[in-house]
Amino acid sequence: MITLFLNSLFVENLALAFFLGICTLLGGSRRVSTAAGLGVAIVVVMAVTVPLNHLVYRLLLAPGAWAWAGLGQLDLSHLSLICFIGLIAATVQILEMVLDRFFPALSRALGVFLPLITVNCAILGGSLFMLNRNYSLAQSGVFAVGSGLGWALAVVALAAIREKVEGDEGAPESGSQAVVFVTVGLMSTAYLAFAGVRLP
Amino acid sequence: MSRLTTAFRRPLLEENPVSVQLLGICSALAVTKSLAAALVMGAALTSVLVASNALISLLRNVIPHATRLVLQITIIASLVIVTDQVLAAFAPKMSEQLSIFVSLIITNCIILGRAEAFAMTHGVGESVADGLGNGVGYTLLLAAVGAVRELLTQGAVLGFSLLPLTKDGGWFEPLQILGLPPAGFFLIALFIWLTRLLRQRLVKPAPVASGAAR
Numbered sequence: 001m002i003t004l005f006l007n008s009l010f011v012e013n014l015a016l017a018f019f020l021g022i023c024t025l026l027g028g029s030r031r032v033s034t035a036a037g038l039g040v041a042i043v044v045v046m047a048v049t050v051p052l053n054h055l056v057y058r059l060l061l062a063p064g065a066w067a068w069a070g071l072g073q074l075d076l077s078h079l080s081l082i083c084f085i086g087l088i089a090a091t092v093q094i095l096e097m098v099l100d101r102f103f104p105a106l107s108r109a110l111g112v113f114l115p116l117i118t119v120n121c122a123i124l125g126g127s128l129f130m131l132n133r134n135y136s137l138a139q140s141g142v143f144a145v146g147s148g149l150g151w152a153l154a155v156v157a158l159a160a161i162r163e164k165v166e167g168d169e170g171a172p173e174s175g176s177q178a179v180v181f182v183t184v185g186l187m188s189t190a191y192l193a194f195a196g197v198r199l200p
Numbered sequence: 201m202s203r204l205t206t207a208f209r210r211p212l213l214e215e216n217p218v219s220v221q222l223l224g225i226c227s228a229l230a231v232t233k234s235l236a237a238a239l240v241m242g243a244a245l246t247s248v249l250v251a252s253n254a255l256i257s258l259l260r261n262v263i264p265h266a267t268r269l270v271l272q273i274t275i276i277a278s279l280v281i282v283t284d285q286v287l288a289a290f291a292p293k294m295s296e297q298l299s300i301f302v303s304l305i306i307t308n309c310i311i312l313g314r315a316e317a318f319a320m321t322h323g324v325g326e327s328v329a330d331g332l333g334n335g336v337g338y339t340l341l342l343a344a345v346g347a348v349r350e351l352l353t354q355g356a357v358l359g360f361s362l363l364p365l366t367k368d369g370g371w372f373e374p375l376q377i378l379g380l381p382p383a384g385f386f387l388i389a390l391f392i393w394l395t396r397l398l399r400q401r402l403v404k405p406a407p408v409a410s411g412a413a414r
Contacts, residue, residue, distance in 0.1 A: 016381065018230065018381075019230045019381070022225040023225055023309045026225070078285060081280060081281050082274065082277040082278060085273055085277050086273075089269075118269075118273075119273075119309065121304045121307040125304060128300040128304070178389040178393040178396075179389075182386060184385050185382045185383075185385030185386045185389065188382040188385055189382040192382065
């Protein structure tokens with residue numbers, strides 16, 4: 001479990017090793033404060049959707065899931081994509097309403113990020129990896145929190161670097177995009193070092 | 201130039217979805233280890249994009265504004281499932297290699313971006329041309345990155361040996377670093393810079409579009 005957690009946090013970092021959610025990573029890393037809000041939103045949505053998707057898949061979609069109803073032959077696994085994305089979109093909406101009602105401060109801090117997260121590939125990617133690697137319910141929870149935190153760490157670190165590099169004035173818009181990519185590339189190189197770490 | 205050819209040609213270089221609009225970067229980084237993978241991924245994305253642009257453009261007058269994102273995502277997801285199944289049936293090896301990235305076309309910002317920015321406000325013909333242009337623009341960039349990475353890690357492109365490897369008695373020592381994740385970022389950065397240089401020559405006065413969606 002701890003190995004899985006650390007693995008998803010560092011070695012198999014969704015942003016820097018699998019390139020998931022790069023669009024949001026680049027867009028949301030202008031300032032550390034926005035990046036932190038985005039990071040928290042990702043962790044929360046990941047932690048909720050990946051285990052939920054796991055349950056949906058196991059109870060409704062997996063081959064033989066309907067055996068109790070006499071439909072043992074039924075295999076709905078090809079519907080998993082559309083169910084996952086629907087569930088993610090619904091979760092984000094509900095989360096938005098719940099946060100707005102009970103935690104208005106947090107809701108204000110997350111602001112526009114929650115809706116954006118629906119189309120973040122890190123979230124969908126997390127669910128798909130969970131499926132690909134046959135995680136159990138507990139494992140998928142740990143994996144979700146670990147990789148969510150890993151993504152959050154990456155976006156905050158990138159935002160901190162960009163704030164230092166670009167300063168308040170900011171580099172000219174036209175040249176800076178390529179520079180940001182090189183920055184992310186260097187971070188990704190640093191993360192390669194984790195690949196050499198053998199966890200017990 | 202007619203509106204159709206404009207809609208097709210603009211995204212090829214001037215408005216290239218990857219290197220200018222900075223959309224769909226995730227997959228551009230992940231599947232470009234070889235040219236073949238890049239081409240298949242490009243073809244998959246192009247077919248989904250053309251079909252989704254056409255469908256959404258057809259439905260643009262009946263889609264209610266409030267629920268448009270949900271409907272668009274549903275249309276796109278259905279198309280992606282079809283593509284994924286076709287690929288798994290006819291090219292199982294390639295499907296394995298691309299793993300989850302074909303499924304991730306759903307959340308590829310190019311598709312939803314073009315649906316929102318173009319198909320919702322234009323006719324079917326133009327939307328198809330726009331989808332085709334963006335798809336080909338995406339494929340071109342992926343193919344370029346894929347070719348460079350494959351050439352320098354394998355000494356061969358699509359299985360044709362161009363640089364004889366040292367282990368086969370040639371002179372070329374493969375640069376393994378280009379197969380690693382960071383190399384994708386560096387190469388894309390290089391291509392962004394190149395496209396912008398080319399673009400400045402082509403369209404002198406136009407203000408540079410701010411690429412990333414905030």
